[in-house]
Amino acid sequence: MERVDLIISNGWIITNTPKGQFVGDIAIKGGKIAEVGSNLREKYQADKVIDATGKIVAPAFANMHTHAAMNLFRGIGADLPLMDWLTKVIWPLEGEFVSPEFVKDGVSLALLEMIKSGTTFYLDMYFFEEYTAEVIKEAGIRAGLGFGILDFPTKVASSPDEYLQRVEEFIKTFKRDKDILPVVAPHAVYTCSPETLKKAFDLAEKYDVPYHIHLAESQGELAQVKEKYGTTPVRHMKNLGLLSERVIAAHMVWLDEEEQEAVAQSGTKVAHCPESNLKLGSGIAPVSDYIKKGIKVCLGTDGAASNDNLNMLEEMSTMAKLQKGIKLDPTALSSAQALEIATANGFESVGIKAGRIKEGYDADLIIVDANKPHLQPLYDPTAQLVYSAQAGDIETVIARGKILMENYKVLTLDEEEIYKKALYWKEKILNKLNG
Numbered sequence: 001m002e003r004v005d006l007i008i009s010n011g012w013i014i015t016n017t018p019k020g021q022f023v024g025d026i027a028i029k030g031g032k033i034a035e036v037g038s039n040l041r042e043k044y045q046a047d048k049v050i051d052a053t054g055k056i057v058a059p060a061f062a063n064m065h066t067h068a069a070m071n072l073f074r075g076i077g078a079d080l081p082l083m084d085w086l087t088k089v090i091w092p093l094e095g096e097f098v099s100p101e102f103v104k105d106g107v108s109l110a111l112l113e114m115i116k117s118g119t120t121f122y123l124d125m126y127f128f129e130e131y132t133a134e135v136i137k138e139a140g141i142r143a144g145l146g147f148g149i150l151d152f153p154t155k156v157a158s159s160p161d162e163y164l165q166r167v168e169e170f171i172k173t174f175k176r177d178k179d180i181l182p183v184v185a186p187h188a189v190y191t192c193s194p195e196t197l198k199k200a201f202d203l204a205e206k207y208d209v210p211y212h213i214h215l216a217e218s219q220g221e222l223a224q225v226k227e228k229y230g231t232t233p234v235r236h237m238k239n240l241g242l243l244s245e246r247v248i249a250a251h252m253v254w255l256d257e258e259e260q261e262a263v264a265q266s267g268t269k270v271a272h273c274p275e276s277n278l279k280l281g282s283g284i285a286p287v288s289d290y291i292k293k294g295i296k297v298c299l300g301t302d303g304a305a306s307n308d309n310l311n312m313l314e315e316m317s318t319m320a321k322l323q324k325g326i327k328l329d330p331t332a333l334s335s336a337q338a339l340e341i342a343t344a345n346g347f348e349s350v351g352i353k354a355g356r357i358k359e360g361y362d363a364d365l366i367i368v369d370a371n372k373p374h375l376q377p378l379y380d381p382t383a384q385l386v387y388s389a390q391a392g393d394i395e396t397v398i399a400r401g402k403i404l405m406e407n408y409k410v411l412t413l414d415e416e417e418i419y420k421k422a423l424y425w426k427e428k429i430l431n432k433l434n435g
Contacts, residue, residue: 001043001044001045002043002044002045003029003044003045003046003047004027004028004029004034004044004045004046004047005028005029005030005046005047005048005401006027006028006046006047006048006049006050006363006398006401006403007025007026007027007028007040007041007044007046007048007049007050008025008026008028008049008050008052008057008365008367009025009040009041009049009050009051009052009053010023010024010025010051010052010053011023011024011025011026011052011053011055011056011057011367012052012054012055012056012057012370012378012381013026013036013057013357014056014057014058014059014339014357014381014382014385015036015356015357015358016059016336016339016340016343016344016355016356016357016358017356017357017358019036021380021381021382024036024037024038024040025037025038025039025040025041026040026057026357026363026365027040027043027044027046028363028398028401029401030401031362031363031400031401031402032360032361032362032363032400032401033357033358033359033360033361033362033363034359035359036357036358036359050367050396052367054370054371054378055367055368055369055370055371055395056367056368056370056378056381056384056385056389057357057365057366057367057368058339058343058357058365058366058368058381058385059339059343059344059354059355059356059357059364059365059366060118060119060120060121060343060354060355060364060365060366060397060398060399061117061118061119061120061121061299061312061313061316061342061343061346061366062119062120062121062122062123062298062299062342062343062345062346062347062349062352062354062355063114063119063121063122063123063299063300063301063310063312063346064122064123064248064250064271064298064299064300064346064349065123065125065212065248065250065251065271065273065300065301065302066110066122066123066124066125066300066301066302066303066304066310067124067125067126067302067303067305068106068107068110068111068114068122068124068126068132068143068303068310069098069102069103069106069107069110069126069127069128069132070090070106070126070303070304070305071106071107071109071110071113071303071304071305071310071422072097072102072105072106072109072422072425072426072429073090073093073303073304073305073429074304074305074308074309075305075308076089076093076305076429076433077089077090077305078279078308080280081218081220081280081281082217082218082220082221082280082281082282083218083220083221085280085306090305093429093432094127094154094155095154095155096432097425097428097429097432098127098128098154098155099128099155100128100131102425103126103127103128103129103131103132104131104132104134104135105418105421105422105424105425106425107131107132107135107136108135108139108413108418108421109418109421109422110304110310111135111136111139111141111413112410112413112415112418113304113309113310113311114141114310115139115141115397115404115405115410115412115413116391116394116397116405116408116410117309117310117311117312117313117391117394118312118313118366118391118394118397119141119310119312120141120142120354120364120397120398120399120400120404121141121142121143121144121346121347121350121352121354121364122141122143122144122310123143123144123146123183123210123212123248123271123300123346123350124143124144124145124146124183125146125148125183125185125187125212125214125250126146126148127147127148127154127155127156128156129145129146129147129170130170130173132145133145133174133177133179133180136179136180137179138412138413139404139412139413140399140402140404140412141179141399141404142179142180142181142352142399142400143179143180143181144180144181144182144183144210144212144350145170145174145180145181145182145183146183146184146185146210146212147163147166147167147170147182147183147184147185148163148185148186148187149163149164149167149184149185149186149187149192149196149200150163150186150187150191150192151191151192151193151196152191160192160193160195160196160199163196164196164199164200164203167184167185167200167203168203168207170182171184171203171207171209172207175207175209181209181210181350182207182209183204183209183210183211183212184200184201184203184204184209184210184211184212185200185211185212185213186200186211186213187213187214188213188214188215188217188221188233189213189215189221189225189229189233189236189237190221190224190225190228190233194236194240197213197237197240197242198240198241198242201241201242201244204246205246208246209246210246210247210248210349210350211242211244211246211247211248212247212248212249212250212271213237213247213248213249213250214249214250214251215233215234215237215249215250215251215252216232216233216234216249216251216252216253216254216255216259217250217251217252217253217254217277217282218253218254218280218281218282218283219254219282219283221233221254222254232254232256232259233254234252234255234259234262234263235259235262237249238259238262238266243262243263243266243268244266244267244268245266245267245268245269247266247268247269248268248269248270248271248298248349248350249263249268249269249270249271250271250273250300250302251271251272251273251276251277251282251285252270252271252272252285252290253277253282253283253284253285254283255285255290260289260290260293260295261293263290263293263295264290264293264294264295267296268295269295269296269297269298269349270285270287270290270295270296270297270298271298271299271300272285272287272297272298272299272300272319272341273299273300273301273302273307273315274315274318274319274322275301275302275307275314275315275318276301276302276303276306276307278318278322279306279307279308280306284322284326286323286326286327287319287323287333287341288323288327288332288333291333291337296345296348296349297341297345298341298342298345298346298349299312299315299316299319299341299342299345299346300315301315311391312342313385313389313390313391313394314390314391315342316338316339316341316342316386317338317386317387319333319338319341319342320333320334320335320337320338320386320387321387335380335382335383335385335386335387336382338386339382339385339386343355343356344356347362347364362400362401363398363399363400363401364398364399364400365397365398366394366396366397366398367394367395367396367397367398368385368389368393368394368395369393369394369395370384370393372390372393374388374389374390375388375389375393395407395408
């Protein structure tokens with residue numbers, strides 16, 4: 001009998017492939033899915049077997065837009081529009097508190113939350129990303145780390161050229177890292193000049209890495225760009241030659257038909273963040289229209305300061321229901337499409353072969369305990385995962401064949417220590433807010 005590392009046995013398998021969903025087994029070897037089928041325990045000898053009888057086995061999630069360290073600002077500045085939230089709350093707090101220590105502690109809290117809710121890859125945009133990388137390696141997941149670029153000074157740089165220099169150093173350090181995908185991340189068209197945006201794109205082209213930016217998020221952004229450049233954010237990017245297959249544009253709420261066609265033709269990806277867009281009053285992106293036009297849509301939570309969680313199950317369900325609601329059409333976005341967007345589309349947008357339960361794909365998986373009142377009786381595992389499951393139902397998380405959480409316990413992070421550090425930062429930030 002051939003030896004494998006792990007067999008997941010007798011689970012309801014959601015494949016994200018033409019095989020659909022069925023009760024069966026998954027054999028995992030060397031971090032990859034060796035076979036998906038039935039009675040695999042008769043074919044393989046496994047170092048470990050997980051009995052998934054009555055449970056749902058699905059691809060893990062890829063959170064394609066967030067700011068992980070901002071978990072330490074969760075709940076601050078609630079109920080404000082985007083521009084007020086940024087300029088009056090978040091940027092002043094970041095100016096006071098963001099540091100390597102802040103980033104490491106905030107990311108640790110974010111990774112704990114992400115693993116518990118089934119995410120094994122995320123795309124970040126923040127500062128001090130070299131310190132983020134340290135925590136990611138401890139946690140056992142993967143991340144695309146975008147070193148933020150702005151035209152105004154922060155604690156990490158005093159000029160656009162200094163940001164770009166630090167980004168290039170970061171790329172050189174991590175370009176061949178198995179856990180870290182370096183990303184060029186100019187913040188937005190209203191915080192970066194055309195020159196900065198183009199230099200950042202040239203850097204992404206030079207090193208063949210993704211280019212991640214906030215784009216067309218709110219009507220406030222549209223007004224700013226119209227006043228400054230006489231056009232819309234997406235047309236501004238097109239005019240600069242910056243719509244491209246390597247671009248992952250977060251939000252993309254306000255696009256007209258012509259802009260949608262331009263995005264589709266360019267291969268630019270959309271990182272949809274429905275809950276953050278709702279909370280900040282930014283609007284609802286018509287992603288079902290984008291999909292029909294051939295635009296690759298993936299899903300993100302945004303940061304926990306504006307969401308206020310990193311729960312991709314909840315994000316996925318919200319996304320699907322919003323599209324049905326705004327289109328007055330229950331078929332506008334199916335549960336299978338929603339799962340595809342939250343899993344395979346994200347991984348594939350950055351060139352990772354994961355997000356599907358298929359031979360040869362990375363074994364990034366979740367096991368969901370369906371023995372819960374809100375999941376019984378279990379008729380349609382895909383639909384019920386999307387519309388009924390909760391993060392607390394995920395009992396096991398596997399990333400590249402390694403078990404990160406088993407029986408609800410995260411094995412790679414010190415949960416108690418993370419909470420202690422979160423409390424430490426809470427007290428520091430409250431002292432500042434209270435004068």
